[in-house]
Amino acid sequence: MYKASTGAPNDTYRVAQVANHGLLTYPHRLNFYDAPPLFEVTAEEFETSAIHRLHILSEIETSAARNRTWDELKKVTAIQCDQHLPLGHNIDKTEDLDGERRRDYLSHFVLRLAFCRSEDLRQRFVKAETTLFKLRYESDLINERASFLNSRDFNWIPVDATEQKLYAKELNSPYFGKTEAERLAEKYYKVKWTRVPDLVERRKVFVKKGWAYVPSREQSSIVFHEFETHLQRALEMTAKLIPRLDEDTRLIPVLDNLSRAFLNGISSEWTSTADAGNSETIKAEQVDSLAKKHFPLCMRTLHDNLQRDNHLKHFGRLQYGLFLKVLGLSVEEAIVFWRKSFSRIADDKFNKEYKYNIRHSYGLEGKRANYPAKSCQQLLTPGTSDHGCPYRNYSPENLQTALLSAYSSQGLRSSDLPEIMSYVKSSHYHVACTRVFELTHSTDGISKGEGLGGYENVIHPNEYAARSIALAKMKEEKVKEEPMVVE
Amino acid sequence: MEMDIGNDPTSTEVMLAFYRRLYPFKSIYNWLNHEHAPTRLFTHREFAFTLPGDVYLRYNSFTTADELKKQVCDLKPTRFEIGPVYSARPRDRKTVRAGALTPVLRELVFDIDMTDYDPVRTCCSEADICKNCWQFIAAAVHVLDMALRDQFGYEKLLWVYSGRRGIHLWISDKEAMELTDQQRKALVGWLTAVQAGKESSKKLNLHTGGRLSPSLQMALDYLNTIFGSLILSNQDCFLSEEGYEELLKVVPDAKVAAALRTKWESSPSRSSERKWVDLKKRAAAENFMPTLEDIIIQYTYPRLDAEVSKHRNHLLKAPFCVHPKTGRVCVPLSLDMIDNFDPESVPTVGQLLKELDKIKREEGDGAEVHSDWEKTSLKPYIDMLDRHAQSLMEVTRNEKRKSDMSW
Incomplete structure (x- = not known):
């Protein structure tokens, strides 16, 4: 067992550095993650490093679901990478190059444990990781990339001059790009065609008798495919071995949490209204108009049900009550609001049965805990309540009706529904919700792909509402200012 | 009994x-x-x-x-x-x-099915098939067989008549059996030039720098040999107005198309062969020979399901x-x-x-x-x-x- 500070998993990984970094444990920024980490890790580092990586992978998944272009994806992911898991080049004078790479290395393996357990998770993980690898490969410096490529055997056969001459006519096809002179000077590598399926699909290589002749500038295709199959195999292996693992009981819950977070978006504690810059309190009578303009579909349907039936069941009250609390409804106002809404219930019964619960949720009774509002992740987890996330729980027909009745006044048209439903169908519920936000806030200058502004996805109902209220306020202020400009 | x-x-x-x-x-x-x-x-x-x-x-x-x-x-x-x-x-x-x-x-x-050829066959339609339109299938079989053997190196190919209007191919080579879905998709992509189904009349654009990819060039070399007999004389694809209008659609030069249209309208019985010669002359003069190659592929290249x-x-x-x-x-x-x-x-x-x-x-x-x-x-x-x-x-x-x- 190596200690993290001193150990190197493999001595061949050491190379001398020109800069005064001395010997690096991880000589390359790129990593194929061959050998699992053997150093000691604290339980906290185990979890936090994984969560950081998860932020990046979620962003990549969302981008794919939203059909972002490669450049957009690059930009958005770079932001997440810098924030959560920076990874410097060798020539960067970064203080802690090894530390960064160690975190990258560790977090990858933690997530492998979390995501090896079902075929669906494995596929999504492989896809996201491969994309991340591609991004890093592209942004790597040319000489560093070359030294990485030399450090591994990719099992490609260089095509010798006689063979190249034999297929000169075919290889010289303008179909394979560039000018004739460059094509003739190009070096080729021979691999089984099954290793470069993407090039084959686009007819970008010459294939003969099962061999693909890959020009050196398309070499990356081989590398990416190698990374993908390598990881796929490793995950399947891990999945087979995990039941037999001598497991630390502390880790299983962490792993469970991580895989759930990947499916449902990363949870965030949205606790204070001050974050969104509207620390004003809300009055009970404002709730109705706010609901109609600013609430996400989950809270909107709860509100509508409450108004229609003059009642909500326990978990519905809990979900909606905590949401309103975080939105800025004080406990006094909350009691007024619920009293009014439960119009068919006698004062006596209300005071006895409901008031306690409202005060409890504000931390004024019983355990006196300050309960946070439920995040999207909690609402998406099946079994917690009858209400949860409508994008997940409703049948497609009901969902479409609900969306139209809730948001058609804010600019949602039935022609937008197929797109939203396609996200729902592929289980990207938070993307569907984000898209609805974009559509209903297009007049506030939110365009497609921008999310809640700054490419953020909906991960908390309160975030949705707070962002919506903030946008409305900005618009109001603008309207106020404009006449003065004209004058 | x-x-x-x-x-x-x-x-x-x-x-x-x-x-x-x-x-x-x-x-x-x-x-x-x-x-x-x-x-x-x-x-x-x-x-x-x-x-x-x-x-x-x-x-x-x-x-x-x-x-x-x-x-x-x-x-x-x-x-x-x-x-x-x-x-x-x-x-x-x-x-x-x-x-x-x-x-x-x-x-x-x-699986190749005759219905995918409906837009280009004149003798039968839908479920019917005759010796004439079987030639489409025959052309497809030759092209695929050649490509799969020469490019992918497969040898154990079994062609099976589907009982009505199509043909199936089963490849039992070990390497072929082991292909993943992703690799199969890639291989299909490599072999696809004409989309089956509704998209089939879409204009093709297969040339880069005036040349076809080597694999398509090889297919074209074969298709060239059968285009005349199958499309021009057998099917007589461009005899009817509907038929030659399809052809004129892909002519890149509007003036040339208009000139040909007037010429063909005036002699309704002009055979497909002669129309093809007309077009070829124009193509040589106006430098759109690659379009003719596209047309040959469009009409005869295998349409895969x-x-x-x-x-x-x-x-x-x-x-x-x-x-x-x-x-x-x-x-x-x-x-x-x-x-x-x-x-x-x-x-x-x-x-x-x-x-x-x-x-x-x-x-x-x-x-x-x-x-x-x-x-x-x-x-x-x-x-x-x-x-x-x-x-x-x-x-x-x-x-x-x-x-x-x-x-």
Whole structure:
């Protein structure tokens, strides 16, 4: 067992550095993650490093679901990478190059444990990781990339001059790009065609008798495919071995949490209204108009049900009550609001049965805990309540009706529904919700792909509402200012 | 005992007699299994049965050819399909761990259907097929066969007539069986130039820098040789106004198109050949020869049903099944038979049973023999499958011997 500070998993990984970094444990920024980490890790580092990586992978998944272009994806992911898991080049004078790479290395393996357990998770993980690898490969410096490529055997056969001459006519096809002179000077590598399926699909290589002749500038295709199959195999292996693992009981819950977070978006504690810059309190009578303009579909349907039936069941009250609390409804106002809404219930019964619960949720009774509002992740987890996330729980027909009745006044048209439903169908519920936000806030200058502004996805109902209220306020202020400009 | 097979080629009595006396279960077994002793290639293989009344039974599997035969004779399906080799026995599907039943091996299969050629054929439409439009299929077969052998190096190809208006291809090479879905998709992408279905009349743009990719160039070299006879004289595709308008649509120069239109309108009987010559002259003068190559590909290049080939778990009708509408047996075809193949000449189940009755009358009612097909017109086709299966078994044997030597 190596200690993290001193150990190197493999001595061949050491190379001398020109800069005064001395010997690096991880000589390359790129990593194929061959050998699992053997150093000691604290339980906290185990979890936090994984969560950081998860932020990046979620962003990549969302981008794919939203059909972002490669450049957009690059930009958005770079932001997440810098924030959560920076990874410097060798020539960067970064203080802690090894530390960064160690975190990258560790977090990858933690997530492998979390995501090896079902075929669906494995596929999504492989896809996201491969994309991340591609991004890093592209942004790597040319000489560093070359030294990485030399450090591994990719099992490609260089095509010798006689063979190249034999297929000169075919290889010289303008179909394979560039000018004739460059094509003739190009070096080729021979691999089984099954290793470069993407090039084959686009007819970008010459294939003969099962061999693909890959020009050196398309070499990356081989590398990416190698990374993908390598990881796929490793995950399947891990999945087979995990039941037999001598497991630390502390880790299983962490792993469970991580895989759930990947499916449902990363949870965030949205606790204070001050974050969104509207620390004003809300009055009970404002709730109705706010609901109609600013609430996400989950809270909107709860509100509508409450108004229609003059009642909500326990978990519905809990979900909606905590949401309103975080939105800025004080406990006094909350009691007024619920009293009014439960119009068919006698004062006596209300005071006895409901008031306690409202005060409890504000931390004024019983355990006196300050309960946070439920995040999207909690609402998406099946079994917690009858209400949860409508994008997940409703049948497609009901969902479409609900969306139209809730948001058609804010600019949602039935022609937008197929797109939203396609996200729902592929289980990207938070993307569907984000898209609805974009559509209903297009007049506030939110365009497609921008999310809640700054490419953020909906991960908390309160975030949705707070962002919506903030946008409305900005618009109001603008309207106020404009006449003065004209004058 | 004369059976009434006049109207319904697929009544259960007819099917039972066919399966019991004619269907070559042993050959099918050898072909799927690649050796004599049962392996996973057969025991973990999915069979799906279509019963009369649209009942569809999936996830059947069998340990031997006899077991398969017994089940088929019990169920008397109108047809049955062959699926992939799974990681476990498909019939144990309900007892294995969830997710443990995944497709692992599968012949690479292709399906070409005449309906995809409807926009370019003039002789028949929809379900009909004649010797003339079979030439589209023949061209497709030659192009695919060439590409798969030359570019991908596959050798164990079995072409099977689908019983009505199409053809199936089963590739049993080890490397082909092992392809993942992703690789299959890539291979289909490589082979696809003309989209089947609604997109088929979309203008192609296959040239880069005035040249085709080497693989398409090779296909074109062949298609050039048949374009004249198939499209110009046989189908006479550009005779009608509708036909030549399609052609003029892809002419890149509007002035040229207009000039040709006036010329052709004035002589409605001008043949496709002469129109093609007109167009060729213009193309040479105006420098759009690549467009002509696109047109040749557009009209004659194989139109694949991509979904069939892309996924390992796609089921495909087994060879020697009977087509329920035509009664024709889905017989294998060799490459040299393709050009002169007449779909109408394929033995039907009714005809075969009559042949059997005749033999019986000549020989007297003896005991039922198992290889009854030996005496019918099905024999050459079954021999063909047997030879194909033999060559597969040869490969397996050689491999085993090689690994023995290394020991």
